C-alpha cells in the first residue's frame with residue numbers, strides 16, 4: 203500500500219496507522235484461515251484463558267475474540283475465577299494442549315498475584331504457544347527456527363515494513379527489555395539488520411541514546427514520559443506503551459509512553475495511541491494461530 207501521510211489534530215508527523223495496517227493484514231489472514239479450513243475440514247482454533255476480573259484484561263480478551271471472528275478462527279474462552287489454584291490452571295492448560303481442535307493457546311497476562319505467569323507459560327505446549335512466550339519458542343526464535351513470533355514486536359516490524367521504513371543499517375533504540383516486548387523487539391530489528399541499542403531503567407542518560415537513533419521503539423510502560431527534545435530530527439518513533447489516564451473532567455483516555463503531539467516538525471513518523479501498535483498485536487496473534495494450525499496438519 204502507498205505511503206499515506208495523515209495528520210492527527212495538532213500534529214503533522216506522518217502517522218503510522220497500525221489500525222489500518224491491521225485491517226489489511228486481517229483480510230489476508232482470513233484468506234489463509236479459509237484455505238486451512240478447506241485442507242483440514244475445520245477452522246484454526248484459538249483458546250483464550252482469562253483468570254480473574256482485571257477490567258483491562260477483559261477488554262483485551264474481548265478484542266481478541268472479535269479478531270478471531272473476523273479472521274475465521276474458532277475461538278474458545280476459558281474464564282477462571284480469581285482464586286483459581288496453580289494446579290487447576292495447569293490442568294486447564296494441559297486439557298487444551300491435548301485438544302485436537304485447539305491450535306493456539308493464549309494465556310492472558312497478568313495473572314492474579316498468587317499465580318506466577320512465568321511458570322504458567324511453561325505449561326503451554328510449544329506447538330500451541332500462540333504468543334511465542336515459552337522458553338522453547340523464544341530459543342527457536344533466537345536460533346532462527348521460530349514456530350511463532352512474539353506478537354507485539356512482530357506487529358511493529360509489519361508496521362515499519364508497510365510504510366516502507368528502512369531498517370537495515372539504521373540505528374535503532376529499544377526502550378524496555380521485557381521478554382514479551384523489549385528483548386524480542388531488539389532481536390527482530392537486529393535480524394532486519396538494524397544496529398540496536400537496548401535501554402532500560404538503569405540506562406544512564408537515555409536521551410543521549412534516543413537522540414542518536416533513526417528508529418526508537420518505546421516500551422517502557424511510563425505514561426507520556428518522552429516528548430520534545432528526546433528524539434532526532436526526522437527520526438521514527440514507535441510507541442508500544444498503553445495507559446489509561448484520567449482527564450481533569452473526570453473522563454479517561456488512552457495514552458502511550460510518548461507525547462506525540464509535541465513532535466510536530468521534528469520526527470518523520472510515529473505511531474499513535476490508540477490505533478498504533480495495539481491492533482497489530484492482536485492481528486499477529488491471529489497470524490500465529492493460523493501458522494500453528496498449518497503445523498498441525
Ligand SMILES: NC(=O)c1ccc[n+]([C@@H]2O[C@H](COP(=O)([O-])OP(=O)(O)OC[C@H]3O[C@@H](n4cnc5c(N)ncnc54)[C@H](OP(=O)(O)O)[C@@H]3O)[C@@H](O)[C@H]2O)c1
Pocket residue numbers: 354377378379380382383384401402403404405408421422423424442443444445479480481483484
Ligand atoms: N500495544 C500493545 O499491544 C502492547 C503489548 C504489550 C505491552 N504493551 C505496553 O507496553 C509497555 C511495556 O510493556 P512490557 O510488558 O514490556 O513492560 P515491563 O515488563 O514493565 O517492562 C518495562 C521495561 O521498560 C524499562 N523501563 C521502565 N522505566 C524506564 C525508564 N524510565 N527509562 C528506560 N527504561 C525504562 C524497564 O527496565 P528494567 O528492565 O530495568 O526494569 C523494563 O525493561 C506497557 O505500557 C504495556 O502496557 C502494549
